[in-house]
Amino acid sequence: MSVSSSSTTHRRFVLARRPQGLPVAADFEVVESGVPAARTGDVVVRHTHLGLAPAARIRMSEDVQGYLPPFAIGDTIYGAAVGLVVDSRHDDFTVGDVVVSINGGWQTHDVSDGSNLRPVDLDLAPAPTWLGVMGVSGLTAYVGLTDIGQVSAGDTVVVSAAAGAVGSTAVQFARAMGCRVVGVAGGPDKARHVLEVLGADACVDYKAPDLPRQLAAACPDGVDVYFDNVGGMVRDAVWPLMRQYGRIVVCGQIAEYNRADAVGSGPDWYPLLTRSLVVRGFLASRYQHRYDDFRARAxxxxxxGSVLPTEHVVPGFESTPEAFIGMLQGRNVGKTVVAI
Amino acid sequence: MSVSSSSTTHRRFVLARRPQGLPVAADFEVVESGVPAARTGDVVVRHTHLGLAPAARIRMSEDVQGYLPPFAIGDTIYGAAVGLVVDSRHDDFTVGDVVVSINGGWQTHDVSDGSNLRPVDLDLAPAPTWLGVMGVSGLTAYVGLTDIGQVSAGDTVVVSAAAGAVGSTAVQFARAMGCRVVGVAGGPDKARHVLEVLGADACVDYKAPDLPRQLAAACPDGVDVYFDNVGGMVRDAVWPLMRQYGRIVVCGQIAEYNRADAVGSGPDWYPLLTRSLVVRGFLASRYQHRYDDFRARAxxxxxxGSVLPTEHVVPGFESTPEAFIGMLQGRNVGKTVVAI
Incomplete structure (x- = not known):
């Protein structure tokens, strides 16, 4: 990476209109301006990689109560990014530093006060991995399994969207923690990937007609922890398999993000009582105090070699919306990263 | 209470057949035998009061996975009881001691190894209260609010079945902890009782046609903790009002116990994610380590005077099934206790 390749144009994708259901390219537009210079206390970062996250879809809708505020029309889309410091008037950063930002956004450059930046060690892992296994996806999987799911070695852990960014990391982390891991993924190719590359003990294709039966067969002793990235019918198939004192980690509900109707329904609450279950939603951004522990273990x-990077790198800044839409459709495996 | 009034007949109510929906009197029958003498290490207790609990209904059905085992046909119905020690070959108990048993059962006498017995101090509270506010109902309310609900002073706490055994205690304990308490109860008489006797800040009648609107009006800042004793439509009305980081204590699902169809549906899971909610079921019997703290504070x-006893005492051992059925129908307020 060379600092001199920095462009003088700052390009960013903004929300042009609120998507109805699955987003389309015309919901986004590029805005161009000059790259600003750093003012006192500021750092200018030229992004080299953008990390795409399904949760950004939530903020493209009107107000979702209790969540992070929705984007306004014209806002830069939120997302993590890795980049090079190209200008600094901040004591902690020097031109040429490589940093990861939790909210650099879908843009070629970002001006930051430094509070959202963490140093990247490229000897430890390549740049895209700092958006995947070593990034927010990794922190999400780690906190979900530890703080929320309270996994122990020997637990049966089911992970949905097991080929996705957080899912593929959760599968591998849970294995590294000594759990028996059952993935759920869409289609035979992804299921094979989860089994053979990520090393799950079993993987069920949720598009198969007999999902509940297959899942029950893959979990003969029931389920201790369900790491739920999707909601919907996969959740409904796992629910009756939960063991006493089971924990359900609500990390994503991707099956719900693009729904046209606002209100669906969840499973019966009776097992919550009779099996003393816990169901818990969380936002990884609230667990930054766990970052150091996560980073060391990951x-x-x-x-x-017990965990492999799983980033899917898409070239070209202009392909960002298309890559995001493809990710929501489940076209790829692993973390979707745009290389600028 | 006089030891000499002890009968020589041991009577107990057993499960005659599994109830279909709401139990009827013929689902139970009385079995009589002689009162046994204590063997080495045993205590014979003559029950003076039986505490009735809706959860016993769960165990009258066929196997409910993960829960306490179902009663067999012919089993004595489980329940807490207060009684007098009438025979003892156990070092810790003397004839004349008053004790409370977490599982004395629906019977006139019980033979125990002492492990389920705790001393009762009648100077602190009368016998029925050791089955209500100072008994399992109280422990359930206390653990639900503290360990499970993590209430803090200033929280808005909604309690359903607020006139019931656990509910009426939870309302009072939450107030004593400095919370703003909104009860939900069935009918204007119960709602008035919750408001005027138990001291809730507001109480909504769930039989009113506009429950969701009334509840929203009673909780203008949303709900931090929902203490759920009922499930069903009350839960569905509270759900959209939950604040970020809200906690839902699943203590009972009385609306579900007598359902003919096995599977209903719960609310949409989307708010679990977007508001970082926790929903947690529990059994108070797993929290005996909290008893001493509970007992001291209660x-x-x-x-x-910040908490009032709320036991509803029904006379006569033979009235036990009828009192149980009436409780499941919500006929009374407070803890239903049978005086033998």
């Missing part, structure tokens, strides 16, 4: 797992 | 609240 780095160790990457180094000893 | 006794203090009773003594300083």
């Amino acid at each position: 780095a160790q797992w990457l180094q000893d | 006794a203090q609240w009773l003594q300083d």
Whole structure:
């Protein structure tokens, strides 16, 4: 990476209109301006990689109560990014530093006060991995399994969207923690990937007609922890398999994001009482205090080979909306990263 | 209470057949035998009061996975009881001691190894109260608010079945902890009782046609903790009002116990994610380690008048099934206790 390749044009994708259901390219537009210079206390970062996250879809809708505020029309779309410091008037950052930002956004450059930036060690993992296994996706999987799911070695852990960004990381982290891991993924190719590449003990294709039966067969002793990235029919198939004191980690509800109707229904609450279940939603952004512990363990797992990076890199800044839409449709495996 | 009034007949109510929906009297029958003498290590207790609990209904059905095992046909119905020690070959108990048993059962006498017995101090509270506010109902309300609901002073706490055994205690305990308490109860008489006797800040009648609107009006800042004793439509009305980081304590699902169809549906899971909610079921019997703390605080609240006993005493051992059925129908307020 060379600092001199920095363009003088700042391009960013903004929300042009609120998507109805699945977003389309025309919901986004590029806005161009000059790259600003750093003012006192500021850092200018030229992004090299953008990390796409399904949860950004939530904020493209009108107000979702209790969640992060919705984007206004004209706002830059939120997302993590890796980049090079190209200008700095901040004591902690020097031109040439590589950093990861939790909210750099879908843009070529970002001006930051430094509070959202963390140093990146490219000897430990390549840039895209700092958006995937070593990034927000990894932190989400880690906090979901530990703080929320309270997994122990020997637990049966079911992970939905197991080929997705967080799912593929959760599958591998849970295995590294000594759990028996059953993935759920869409289609035979993804199921094979989860089984053979990510090393799950079993993987069920949710598009198969007999999902509940297949899942029950894959979990003969029931389920201790369900890491739910999707909601919907997969959740409904796991629900009756939950063991006493089971924990359900509500990490994503991707089956619900693009729904036209506002209100669906969830499963019967009776097992919550009779099996003393816990169902818990969380936002990884509230668990930054767990970052150091996460980073140390994830780095160790990457180094000893028990966890593989799983980023899917798409070239070209202009392909960002298309890559995002494809991700919501489940076209790829792993974390979707745009290389600028 | 006089030991000499002890009968020589041991009578117990057993499950004659599994209820279909709401139990009827013929689902139970009385079995008589002689009162046994204590063997080494045993205590014979003559029950003076039986505490009735809706959860016993769960165990009258066929196997409910993950829950306490179902009663067999012919089993004595489970329940807490207060009684007098009438025979003892156990070092810790003397004839004349008053004790409370978490599982004395629907019977006139019980033979125990002492492990389920705790001493009762009648100077602190009368016998029925050791089955209500100072008993399992109180422990359930206390653990539900503290360990499960994590209430803090200032929280808005909604309690359903607020005139019921656990509900009427939860309303009072939550107030004693400095919360703003909104009860939900069935009918204007119960709602008035919750408001005027139990001291809730507001109470909504769930039989009113506009429950969701009334509840929203009673909780203008939303709900931090929902103490759910009922499930069903009350839960569905509270759900959209939950605030970010809200906690839902699943203590009972009385609306579901007598359902003919096995599977209903719960609310949409989307708010679990977007508001970082926690929904947690629990069994108070797993929280015996909290008993001493509970007992000390409940006794203090009773003594300083901030909590009132709310037991509803029904005379006559033979009236036990009818009192149980009436409780499931919500006929009374407070804890239903049978005086033998």
